[in-house]
Amino acid sequence: MESTKIEQRTTFEALAPYFKQIREWAAFTILVPLSVMLVMWNQVDRAVLLSWLVLMLAGTGARYLVASGYRRNDVSFENAHLWHLRLLIVQAYMGFLWAIAVFLMHDLESPPHRVFAITLALILGIGSISAGAHWLPLYYSYGLPIKSALAAKFVLLGDVAWFAPAIMVVFAILASYGLARKLNSIVRWEIRLRLETADLADQLKEQSRELQNAIRTKSRTLATASHDFRQPLHALSLFVDALKGADSRREEKFIFSRIDASLDAMRRMFDALFDLSRLDANIVQPEPEDFDIETFLIQLKEEFQDKAGQRHVSLRLHTQPAVVRTDQVLLERVLRNLITNAIRYTDRGGILLSSRPRQDSVLVQVWDTGIGIPQEAHERIFIEFQQAHESPHEDERDKGLGFGLAIVHKLCSLMGLPLDLRSVDGRGSVFSLSIPTGDPARMKQSSGKAIEPEWQDSGHHILVIDNDENVLHAMDTLLNKWGFRVTPVTSPTEALKLLPDQPDLVLSDLSLDGPHNGIEAIQMIRERYGPELPAIIITGTTNPRQLQEVENSGLRMIQKPVRPSLLRSFIQRQLASPTGVD
Template identity: 55%
Template sequence: MNETEIEQRITFEALVPHFEKMREWAFFTTLVPITVVVVMWSQVDQWMLLGWLLLVLAGIGARFVLTTAYHRQAVHYQNARKWHVRLLMMSVYLGGLWAIAVFAFYVPDSPPHQIFIITLSVTLGVGSITSGTYWLPLYFVYGVPILTALLIRFALMGTLPFAALVLMMMFALLASFSFAKKLNMLVRSEMRLRLESADMTHKLEVKSEELQDAVYAKSRILATASHDLRQPLHALSLFIDALKQSDSPAESARIFRRIDLSMESMRKLFDALFDMSRLDANVVQPELSHFDIAQCLAELRDEFAAKAEKKQLRLIVHARSDAVWSDQALLERILRNLIENALRYTRSGGVLLTARRRKATILIQVWDTGIGIPQESQNKAFAEFQQLERPSDEQDQGLGFGLAIVRRLCNLLDYPLELHSKVGKGSIFSVEVPVGEIASSQVQHDGSNKPSWHASGQCIVVIDDDMNVLNAMETLLASWQFDVIAAPSLTEIQDQLRTSDRRPDLILSDLSLNGADNGIEAINSLRNQYGDPGIPGILITGSTGTEQLKLAEESGLKLVQKPVRPASLRSIIQHHLSATTPLSDVTV
């Protein structure tokens, strides 16, 4: 709650009892002007008295109507200002009428009537300090005009006693003003303290609920991950056992394909967990660029074409060539998750990808003819682990992180995200992305001009304290014709490098190593050893810890999450080696 809201709430809560009091005392406040008319009937023009009385009674009646309506309406601090202004106008009106009465009904030749008017004005003026306690402007527009009118009337008398009374009235006016201000400050400060305390208590309660939700979410992660990871692991163990007993090449090839599918399922689950961890750790930093959204959607269509065809669904793109200003990798991840979600829950029909300009933004939408999302479930659609009824033929269920990642990435990029859905009709997911510059988005998408690499004996250093992983990496890289030097620690790697007299062309290191070492320090130590900070380094980790992910992000090194697909690893190695390999060593 900001300062303006606090002031609004203080004024609102201070005036709530005042509105109630004005309504309850409306009848008794009519007795005062009637008493004035009765007392002054023989001293002042009677028509003037009656006219003044009618005006005052009209003001009191209007204030009663106002306070009654306020009592019946659902007024809260955010919409109370108009009611406060109306009450203030009523006070201006009545304060002005009483100031006129004090000035006009003062009888110089009748001491009893003088005393009556003086007593009445002082009582009304000083008594209005209580209104100022609720809201100081109420005192300024009601009590101050009455006392000022009396002061001016004394000044017009022109005698020494009245001049003394003028000085005394000025002192009384200043004293009452100071007292009203201090009393108002005291009341408001107490209310501020109470509101801030209540607000702090509410924030603590919300924080406590968030922490409880976080603990519950972690428990659900463990429970869900444990279940969903056991499925491909169980299938994998069965396939491996079947492979051992297979004598048929065709059967072995079929089992290998099944093994690959199980591995792919596990990778997707780990990728989802890793993405959520990186977003939780706030280590994902957008890298904005201009690129063609139509080309981007076309590539995503090609990527999912086989899956759509397998389910006999149409996958269509409707977009004109237009530039967007975004992080292409993150935007593609958003759209990829939306497309996967659409294909997963669509039994017939298809999925449509559209992009159209809206002034300064491009509206990107993913339409599907799927099962739809019930209205009561749409607010929870982007929460973790929220999964709809899965079609019976759908095996790739996942952890339910897809839409949660979409929401977090949209929040990170500050993109509006909307969902419209009807059960049995389908869903529309909409994302708005800033417009980019056409000239800056002219990027060559033809892969024929990209250089390809060959190992040609390049030396890759591998550091991993898990011997199974170390042996597997050494075997894989050697099969790609690399010269591999592998060891479980930095010290052993340094010893082997001295013996072999080789200089590393690339360093692959696990982020977490035994002892005090970590992969960042290992890579930097080897760079210092050879006096070359440009030696490419890649971190590979199975950790999802926030601190470790932040440390890796700050290092500037490429971070790869285990398990990594061999094709992805090869692509990453290619990128790092081609960035440092002389043109003469690159084949095209």
């Protein structure tokens, strides 16, 4: 908590009981001036005495009203300053009246009355120390004027005999001032300690609550993930068993297509988990560039047009030329997820992809007339494994994993793009992104579609390092089938012993048995054959620290399970590049 707020709370807590005491001691504070009037009735001019009494009673009443108003208004430390100021003004007023009384009652001929006046002044001055323990300004405004008036009166009498009492009163003022400060310091220290302890307790409670929520969320996530991962795995095991008893090539072809679909579902789950892990590890960093949003959206519409048509859903585009500045690749992932969701959850009507220029931004929206999202699910759907509804399309129900919108939310936060959702359950949804406008002068000129490098195969030597024998044998079989020479090993030490010549490419798992991981294994191989040797890390980890380590190494990374076509494309690019970097 800020130091200013701590001081405000401390003052508030210190004065709260004093306001209560004012109300409880109201009768006593009235009796004191009344007793003074009775004692001095025949010693002081009665008109002056009665006027002073009326003023004193008015001050006492005002102080009581301030205390009562304080209680009725349920004052908090944020708005207590005004009430403290009111109390201070009334207290200073009362101190001033008592200081006047000291001057009025000291010029008395009766020694007993003079002693009464002096004693009363000292008692009131010393008694005000308790008020100073709550708040020092109360002592300054009440006790100091009374005792200062008494010391001044002693001096003004002009008799040397009164100088000694005057000096004694000055010492009493100094001693009571020091005592008031000491008591106030102790009171405020105790209050600060109590408040800081309470704040720490509240923080611990909040952290405990967050931890419990995180544990519950993790448990639900693991339960949901376990179910979602088991579904395609279960289907895969059934299809493999059915394949053993297939009666015809046609049946085998059908079963293989279903096996491929189950594998694709599992790959999509792992891909999404890997994407989330990279985002959580802060590996993905936006690279803003200026580009035409109209051309960008036209390409997306053309890509998804056939898929929407297969669902008997129209996909329309409403846009106009405008230059925006953001990460084009990450924005494409965001809109791909939003359009895919719109198609998945729309069974009638259509989908509209639109962009509208605004003052300093372009509003990009994805509209659909689908099943909508209930209001209570608007925040939940951006959490992993959370879905508001099942897809109305039967063949899409196992494809909604609850990752898409979580990735969208994280990517938008990463790019600093405000993401807005408006939806009515049963009527449709609209997701809106506000993208900063760009500078047309900074737009990159595209020379058309990039030319794919020529396929590299025969004669190339690939070193594969993996501690899993099954994976190693599978990679060996696949790469040999593609026409490569393969050296499969389980460790870098084994590789350095068995390599017949320099490999053209190293494919290494990240997690290996022994003291070295995949990054270190590649470094060992490069120490022998040179730092330009192309290499790829293949990993199934989602650990943010390990992912960051791979990112920092500068090596290309592929996540497991990897599609053979993607692996082949990576190999092709690495072999076609002179330095192993595409």
